[in-house]
Amino acid sequence: MARTVFAGGQVYDGTTAAAAPGEVAVEDGRVVEVGTDLDGDERVDCAGGYVAPGFFDCHVHVTLDAPSLMRILETPFSLQFYSAAANLATTLRTGITTVRDAGGADLGIRTALERGMIPGPRLQVAITMLSQTGGHGDDWHVCGGDAPFMVTHPGRPSGLVDGPHAVRQRVRELVRAGADVIKVATTGGVLSPNDDPRHAHFRDDEIQEMVAEAHAAGIEVMAHAQGTEGIQAAVRNGVRSIEHGIYLDDETVDLMVQHGTWLVPTLHAPRAVIAAADAGVPIPRAAVEKAHQVAEAHVASVRLAHEAGVRIAMGTDCGVGPHGTNLEELGLMTEAGLSPRDALEATTGSAADLLGVGSDRGRIRPGQRADLVVVDGDPDDVRGLRERVRRVYLDGRLAHRADDATAATAADPTP
Ligand SMILES: [Zn+2]
Numbered sequence: 001m002a003r004t005v006f007a008g009g010q011v012y013d014g015t016t017a018a019a020a021p022g023e024v025a026v027e028d029g030r031v032v033e034v035g036t037d038l039d040g041d042e043r044v045d046c047a048g049g050y051v052a053p054g055f056f057d058c059h060v061h062v063t064l065d066a067p068s069l070m071r072i073l074e075t076p077f078s079l080q081f082y083s084a085a086a087n088l089a090t091t092l093r094t095g096i097t098t099v100r101d102a103g104g105a106d107l108g109i110r111t112a113l114e115r116g117m118i119p120g121p122r123l124q125v126a127i128t129m130l131s132q133t134g135g136h137g138d139d140w141h142v143c144g145g146d147a148p149f150m151v152t153h154p155g156r157p158s159g160l161v162d163g164p165h166a167v168r169q170r171v172r173e174l175v176r177a178g179a180d181v182i183k184v185a186t187t188g189g190v191l192s193p194n195d196d197p198r199h200a201h202f203r204d205d206e207i208q209e210m211v212a213e214a215h216a217a218g219i220e221v222m223a224h225a226q227g228t229e230g231i232q233a234a235v236r237n238g239v240r241s242i243e244h245g246i247y248l249d250d251e252t253v254d255l256m257v258q259h260g261t262w263l264v265p266t267l268h269a270p271r272a273v274i275a276a277a278d279a280g281v282p283i284p285r286a287a288v289e290k291a292h293q294v295a296e297a298h299v300a301s302v303r304l305a306h307e308a309g310v311r312i313a314m315g316t317d318c319g320v321g322p323h324g325t326n327l328e329e330l331g332l333m334t335e336a337g338l339s340p341r342d343a344l345e346a347t348t349g350s351a352a353d354l355l356g357v358g359s360d361r362g363r364i365r366p367g368q369r370a371d372l373v374v375v376d377g378d379p380d381d382v383r384g385l386r387e388r389v390r391r392v393y394l395d396g397r398l399a400h401r402a403d404d405a406t407a408a409t410a411a412d413p414t415p
Pocket of ligand 1: 102
């Protein structure tokens with residue numbers, strides 16, 4: 001078997017350790033050796049840059065292309081599957097080799113990737129989001145009609161549910177449909193019509209039931225949670241990660257540390273909503289106002305959580321923002337007080353642990369899957385990271401080269 005050596009640059013290993021000059025040998029899709037003066041049949045030149053574990057984004061929506069209900073209403077039903085294929089290809093080219101879809105993508109999309117029918121990162125799917133009546137996933141509008149943000153179909157059952165008994169059945173339906181993780185909204189959100197991000201949704205007995213059912217099926221629960229009360233309810237009932245986590249306080253971050261709960265900030269998302277509205281995308285005024293409200297609070301909360309020692313994994317909510325801009329999140333994380341290396345760890349090793357794949361990938365060490373990126377410049381600088389990704393590898397095989405212009409344009413999605 002051919003043995004490839006990544007040489008001539010630094011190695012960032014996916015932990016908080018400093019990068020150092022070194023080499024990484026890959027054979028049969030796995031890292032086999034990390035060191036210096038390694039032998040190999042082929043050499044990948046990393047001069048002027050570094051090799052790192054392939055990046056993770058723990059919160060994307062690959063079937064979604066813009067936060068505009070008007071646009072969604074004008075989009076043919078099955079176009080979302082083709083969009084997902086285009087968005088996954090874009091995401092892979094940006095250096096992201098594993099994503100978790102927080103609602104939208106179903107088993108068919110994951111299967112297409114696994115069979116190699118479409119290029120893209122490895123994918124975990126939540127399929128849909130459990131929401132209470134009047135919650136973040138309730139598509140009812142005051143006109144009296146439903147305008148679905150994500151229409152239900154056989155692969156994506158409805159997430160609208162109330163009461164512990166009904167919740168139990170709904171989790172079982174999602175497990176049956178192939179969910180890798182259960183997503184719940186324990187607070188309102190920004191883009192939905194009738195809810196407030198500060199309000200707590202679902203009661204303890206309902207959240208407990210979801211977590212118990214998910215655990216029985218060997219999977220975890222992630223919670224869209226923005227307001228403090230709803231975040232605390234998720235944490236004390238065993239949810240593994242708080243998504244967004246806009247309004248954190250001292251008591252809440254202590255509770256998260258105590259329970260070992262992850263925070264997946266999505267600093268990128270409210271900014272993307274504001275930018276889209278400024279660019280003329282028709283977004284309801286209430287949603288834009290909510291986005292402005294949350295943007296600043298979000299940065300302060302990430303800072304608080306990081307200082308308290310809450311485990312952080314990188315997420316963006318891309319789909320709300322444009323796919324392929326994911327790595328901008330790292331720069332935003334450093335504005336919230338993370339060091340560049342903390343931000344990189346959140347995007348590699350920590351994210352792999354959150355997703356339960358840390359023994360397979362997310363770090364550079366012998367035995368790990370050779371999902372790798374070669375990046376220009378220094379790991380202690382994450383600015384402009386997106387433009388610096390030179391090469392992307394899946395299982396040790398080249399999946400993208402930044403200097404291959406034909407590959408880049410062929411798969412670009414239409415806006
Ligand atoms: Zn989301």
